[in-house]
Amino acid sequence: MKIISTLVIFFAAFLSVQAQSECDGGRYQSPIFQQINVSSDISYGQAVNSDNFPLDLLCDIYEPVGDNSINRPVVIMAHGGSFYTGSKTADTSVTYFCHELAKHGYLTVSMNYRLENPLNIFTSSDIEKTFLEAVFRAVQDQKALIRFLRKSVAEQNNPYGIDPNRIIVGGNSAGAILSLHNAYLDDAAKIPSKIDTAALGDLEGNSGNPGYSSIPQAVVNVCGALGDSVWLESGDQPFVSIHGDQDDVVPHNTGVADPGIPIMTVDGSASLKLRADHQGVNNAFYLLLGAGHSPQNGSNAYMDTVFTFARDFLADLVCNGSLNMNPISETAAAVPFPNPSSSGSFLAIDQGWKGHLALFDALGRLCLERKLDQPVPSVSLPQHLKPGVYWLKHTQANGAVKHHKLLIQ
Secondary structure, eight states, rough: OOOOOHHHHHHHHHHHHHHHHHHHHSSSTTOOOOOOEEEEEEEEEEOOOTTTOOOOOOEEEEEEEOOOOEEEEEEEOOOOOOOOOOOOTTTTHHHHHHHHHHHEEETHHHHOOOOOOHHHHHHHHHHHHHHHHHHHHHHHHHHHHHHHHHHHHHHHHOOOEEEEEEEEEEEHHHHHHHHHHHHOOSSEOOOEEESSSHHHHOOTOOOOOOTOOOOSSSSESSEEEESGGGOOOOOOOOEEEEEETTTSSSSSSSSEEEEEOOOEEEHHHHHHHHHHHHHTEEEEEEEEOOOOOOGGGGOOOHHHHHHHHHHHHHHHHHHSSSOOOOSSOOOOOOOESSBBOOOOOEEEEEEEEEEEEEEEEEEEEEEEEEEEEEEEEEOOOTTTOOOOOEEEEEOOTTTTTEEEEEOOO
């Protein structure tokens, strides 16, 4: 999504001056408020689920007590649960982020969204289609919530004291997947062919509050992924990612999402960072070495690390209008780029690889094999590779094996 225009640049410059004074006193950078008021079960829309049953879509709104601001940025957080379980109060990451960010001066929102019936998953003849459509419904719901907030400013005299031009979306696990797709699955041409838009509607959906923009301004990605990193384009919204390198549910790299059953290949946080860096998209990434899926939900230490990194990203974004963070010691693992690539082209390897490299086609036939005694920045792909899906197997010097899906166009 190209969100930059002359008007946006002018408006951003105005907001930058405003933000500097707004951030004086530590707002958005430290917990300047101690008490939070939670308004529970606010209805932001209605929609029918996959069983054609109508649902009231609910959210909880967190506000700092004693705050007189009428121009607060909003952070919407969505829960995990593999798109068939969970709720706005059941995910520790979501409730923690909402409480703590509200203490820092944001208005925060924890949302419910439509979930798939588990029975439909277990009986599905096409599990990828079932999950893609569950994500699509959830995206439509989050868009309705964004429109609900903007509508409240335009039609209800801004009862929540928000800035409708600063709405950030995010979440943990499935909630992060949802928010990433909301931001970057932003064109009808990008919608996967398995999604039945004739039945589900378009990207905006029918969950409520038509007539207002549903575009978020930034994304918080905790252990999430995107269906295809190429959806991320120059000019898109900034995002922050935190992910464990041992995540076996949502891969931090490019791999198969597997919440108990293999679903489909997705591009995790490391792949998204590499794509964003090459596209010039403002982003930050913290790789949690040795950590599995959503480690912060069972660890105060991980929660502090995850929250602090995301908080600092958002504070920099809100207060300065740009990301300016020092590199940290834990960086993303190497991934091949560009992806998709083309026959006979050079495949760049960020950070350089050592070890053994093998490329297989979809039938398991060996197409390329190289022994890398020294780190190399790129390899040349064979000529005359047919378009399709290939698998790049990297056996590292220490024996660890990584697999990367590579698309040849």
